[in-house]
Amino acid sequence: MQTVIIGSGNVAYHLAKAFIQNRIEIHQIFGRNEIELSKISKELAIPYSTENLAEADLYIIAVSDSAVENVSEFIKNDNALVAHTSGSLPKEILKGHYRKASFYPLQTFSKTKKLDYSKIPFFIEADDQIDEKLLFEIASVISDSVEISTYEKRKYIHLTAVFACNFVNHLFARAKEICDSQALDFNYFLPLINETVEKISHIDPKSAQTGPAVRGDERVLKLHEELLKNEEQLQIYKTMNESIKKMYQ
Amino acid sequence: MQTVIIGSGNVAYHLAKAFIQNRIEIHQIFGRNEIELSKISKELAIPYSTENLAEADLYIIAVSDSAVENVSEFIKNDNALVAHTSGSLPKEILKGHYRKASFYPLQTFSKTKKLDYSKIPFFIEADDQIDEKLLFEIASVISDSVEISTYEKRKYIHLTAVFACNFVNHLFARAKEICDSQALDFNYFLPLINETVEKISHIDPKSAQTGPAVRGDERVLKLHEELLKNEEQLQIYKTMNESIKKMYQ
Numbered sequence: 001m002q003t004v005i006i007g008s009g010n011v012a013y014h015l016a017k018a019f020i021q022n023r024i025e026i027h028q029i030f031g032r033n034e035i036e037l038s039k040i041s042k043e044l045a046i047p048y049s050t051e052n053l054a055e056a057d058l059y060i061i062a063v064s065d066s067a068v069e070n071v072s073e074f075i076k077n078d079n080a081l082v083a084h085t086s087g088s089l090p091k092e093i094l095k096g097h098y099r100k101a102s103f104y105p106l107q108t109f110s111k112t113k114k115l116d117y118s119k120i121p122f123f124i125e126a127d128d129q130i131d132e133k134l135l136f137e138i139a140s141v142i143s144d145s146v147e148i149s150t151y152e153k154r155k156y157i158h159l160t161a162v163f164a165c166n167f168v169n170h171l172f173a174r175a176k177e178i179c180d181s182q183a184l185d186f187n188y189f190l191p192l193i194n195e196t197v198e199k200i201s202h203i204d205p206k207s208a209q210t211g212p213a214v215r216g217d218e219r220v221l222k223l224h225e226e227l228l229k230n231e232e233q234l235q236i237y238k239t240m241n242e243s244i245k246k247m248y249q
Numbered sequence: 250m251q252t253v254i255i256g257s258g259n260v261a262y263h264l265a266k267a268f269i270q271n272r273i274e275i276h277q278i279f280g281r282n283e284i285e286l287s288k289i290s291k292e293l294a295i296p297y298s299t300e301n302l303a304e305a306d307l308y309i310i311a312v313s314d315s316a317v318e319n320v321s322e323f324i325k326n327d328n329a330l331v332a333h334t335s336g337s338l339p340k341e342i343l344k345g346h347y348r349k350a351s352f353y354p355l356q357t358f359s360k361t362k363k364l365d366y367s368k369i370p371f372f373i374e375a376d377d378q379i380d381e382k383l384l385f386e387i388a389s390v391i392s393d394s395v396e397i398s399t400y401e402k403r404k405y406i407h408l409t410a411v412f413a414c415n416f417v418n419h420l421f422a423r424a425k426e427i428c429d430s431q432a433l434d435f436n437y438f439l440p441l442i443n444e445t446v447e448k449i450s451h452i453d454p455k456s457a458q459t460g461p462a463v464r465g466d467e468r469v470l471k472l473h474e475e476l477l478k479n480e481e482q483l484q485i486y487k488t489m490n491e492s493i494k495k496m497y498q
Contacts, residue, residue, distance in 0.1 A: 010459075065466055088461075088469045106437060108444055108459050113451060119440040145437070156431040159473045163424040163482075164438045165445045166460030167489045168417050173454040173496065175412040182405045188355060188394070189413045190450060191368040195357055196414045197446045201439060202362060205422040210259075210357050211415030212337075217314055220337045224408050232492040233412075239488040240416045243481040247422065 002027040004054055005046075006071055007062035008036035010109035011085050015062055018117040018142045020044045028054040031063075056080060058134075060103055061094075069093050081131050087158030090151045091125055101126035103135055104154055105143075108165050117142050123149035123157060174233055181229075206247070213244035251276040253303055254295075255320055256311035257285035259358035260334050264311055267366040267391045269293045277303040280312070305329060307387075309352055310343070318342050330380050336407030339400045340374055350375035352384055353403055354392075357414050366391050372398035372406060423482055430478075455496070462493035 003024065005016050008031040019026050029048045031037050041048040053074050061084040063071050068084050072094040075082055082094050083101035091100040102125040107115065122139035124146065126132040132148055139146040149157070172193070179186045199208045212220035221241060228234040252273065254265050257280040268275050278297045280286050290297040302323055310333040312320050317333050321343040324331055331343050332350035340349040351374040356364065371388035373395065375381040381397055388395040398406070421442070428435045448457045461469035470490060477483040 064464060065469060088472055107441055108448070108457075110448060110452060110457060110459075113444075113448055115444065116440075121437045121440065145440075153431065153433070155472065155476060156427060156433060157437065158469075159476050160424045160427045160433065160438060161441055162460055162473065163420050163427065163485070165441050166458070166462070166493075167420050167485070168442070168445050169449070169454055169458055169460075170489055170493050170496075171412050171416050171420070172449050173458060174492070175409045176454055178405060178409045178412065182402065184402070184405060184409065188370045188406065189409060191365075191370065191394075192356055192410055192414050193417070193446055193449070195362075195364065196417050197442055199357070199359060199362055200418070200421050200442070203359060205418055205425055208357075208359060209415070209418055209422060210359075211411055211418075213415070215313060220314060220407075223337055223404065224411065227404060227408050232495050235488055236412070236416070236492055239484055240419055243423065243485055244415075244419050246481050247419070 001058060002054070002056040003058045003060065004028045004030055004056040005060050005062060006030045006053075006074075008033045008040060009063065010111055011105070012062035013040050013111050014107075014109045014115060014117075015060060015085070015105065016040060016044055016046060018115075018120075020046070021117065022141045024138065024141060027056050030054070058083070058138075059098075060085065065089055069095055072096055081126070081134070083126075083135060087154055087161065091127070099127050099131055101131055101135055102149075102151070102154065103139065104149070104157075106157060106161060108169075118144050121145040121147065123147055123154055125149055125151065125154065171236070174236060177230070178228075178233065209244065209248070211244070213241040214248050216245075250307060251303070251305040252307045252309065253277045253279055253305040254309050254311060255279045255302075255323075257282045257289060258312065259360055260354070261311035262289050262360050263356075263358045263364060263366075264309060264334070264354065265289060265293055265295060267364075267369075269295070270366065271390045273387065273390060276305055279303070307332070307383075308347075309334065314338055318344055321345055330375070330383070332375075332384060336403055336410065340376070348376050348380055350380055350384055351398075351400070351403065352388065353398070353406075355406060355410060357418075367393050370394040370396065372396055372403055374398055374400065374403070420485070423485060426479070427477075427482065458493065458497070460493070462490040463497050465494075 026046045029046050037048040059082045078097040080098040082098045083103035091102045094100045104123040106121045124135045176186045275295045278295050286297040308331045327346040329347040331347045332352035340351045343349045353372040355370045373384045425435045
C-alpha cells in the first residue's frame with residue numbers, strides 16, 4: 001500500500017516519524033513549505049514534493065483545520081482513502097470522490113520534543129468498516145490505544161483536550177509570567193506541577209483539589225487579587241476561583 | 250533539640266513523616282482531631298496529645314491559615330522558636346513572646362499520596378540569622394532545595410502555585426466533568442496531560458502553546474462554545490481563550 005502524508009507541521013512530522021519508526025513505508029510527504037519538508041525528508045529519508053502529489057492508496061492530511069478542505073481538493077484519485085487528523089472537523093469536509101476518513105491522534109506535538117508514540121490514543125472513523133479496519137490496523141502498529149470513534153465523540157475529545165492541555169499550558173505561561181515579574185525561578189514549581197499531575201493518576205481530580213478557593217479562604221483570595229497587576233491574570237484568578245467555589249458548594 | 254508539630258492535616262502529616270524518615274526526632278504531635286492524630290501517631294510512632302502541649306525548643310504550626318493565630322497563642326514558652334508553614338501569612342501573625350519564623354514547603358499534599366520529600370522546595374524566614382540557619386539546616390536534611398525568603402517573595406510564590414497547581418487541578422476536574430457527561434474515559438487524556446507537563450521542563454510554556462485560540466481558529470472556538478452546556482465550563486473556556494489571544498496578539 002502506498003501512503004502519502006500531506007503537511008509539514010508538527011502533526012505531519014510526528015506522524016511521519018511514527019510511521020517510519022514502525023517500518024510503515026511513506027511514499028511521499030507533500031506540502032507547500034519547502035524548508036520544513038526538506039528537513040523532514042532528510043531526517044526520515046522520505047521523498048518530498050511541493051508540486052506533484054504522488055499517486056497513492058492512502059492520503060493522510062495533517063494540516064491546520066482551516067486548510068484541510070482546500071488541500072483535500074488536490075487529491076484526484078477516486079480509488080484512494082483520504083483521512084484528516086483534525087479533532088474538530090467531520091470527514092465530510094474532505095472534498096473529492098474518494099473514500100473519506102478521520103485519523104485523530106490525541107496528543108500535543110512540538111517538533112523539538114521526542115514522543116512515545118505507543119501511548120498516543122488514536123481515534124478512527126471511516127465511511128465503511130473495511131476502511132475503519134485498515135486504519136485501525138495501521139494505528140495499532142504505532143500505538144497501544146486505538147478506538148473507532150464518531151465525529152460527535154471526537155468533538156468532545158478535542159474540547160476536553162483543550163481544557164486538559166491547552167488551558168493547562170496557558171496557566172503555566174501565566175504562572176511563569178508572575179514568576180518573571182518577581183525574579184522568581186520557575187523551576188521551583190516543577191516538583192509541584194509534577195505532583196499535581198502525578199496525583200490525578202491515583203485520585204479523582206475533584207477530590208484532589210487544594211488551595212484557598214476550595215477552603216473558602218477569603219483573606220488569601222483578596223490578598224492575591226491585590227498582588228495581581230495584570231488584567232488577564234486577574235480575570236483568570238477570579239473565573240477559576242468562582243468555578244472552584246461553585247463545584248464544591 | 251525538642252520539636253513539636255502542631256496540626257493533624259495533610260501538611261502536618263507529611264512534615265512529620267519527612268522528619269521521621271530523615272531521623273529528625275519529633276517529641277510530640279499536637280492538635281484537636283484525635284482520630285487523625287492517633288493515626289499519624291501510630292504510623293510514625295510519635296506521641297500525640299489533644300490537651301497538653303509539650304515543652305519544646307521548636308514548634309512547627311501546620312494548620313490552616315485561619316487557625317494559625319489562635320493556635321500560636323497556646324505556646325507559652327518564651328525561649329522557643331515557632332514557625333508556621335503558610336505561604337500567605339507573615340511570621341508576625343504568631344502571637345507570643347517567642348522567636349518567630351516561617352517554614353514553607355512548596356508542594357500539594359494529600360495523605361493518601363506518597364511524596365519524594367527531597368524535591369520539595371522549602372522557603373525559610375526568621376527573626377534573626379541564627380534561627381534562619383537552624384531552620385535552613387533542618388530543611389536541608391529533608392530537601393535538596395532550601396532558600397531563605399522574605400514574606401513578600403513567599404506571597405508571590407504561593408500566588409504562582411495557585412495558578413500552576415490549584416487552577417491546573419481544577420481544569421482537570423472540569424475536563425473530567427466533560428468526559429463524564431459524554432461517557433468518555435478520562436484515561437485517554439493522561440498521556441496528553443503528561444506530555445503537556447513534560448514539555449515545560451524543556452520549552453518555555455509561552456512557546457509551547459497549542460490549540461484553537463493561539464491559532465486564531467474562530468470556527469473551533471465557536472463550535473466548542475456550543476458544545477459547553479455548563480455555565481462554569483463556558484466561563485472558563487471564554488476567559489482562558491481571551492487571555493491566550495491577548496498573550497500572543
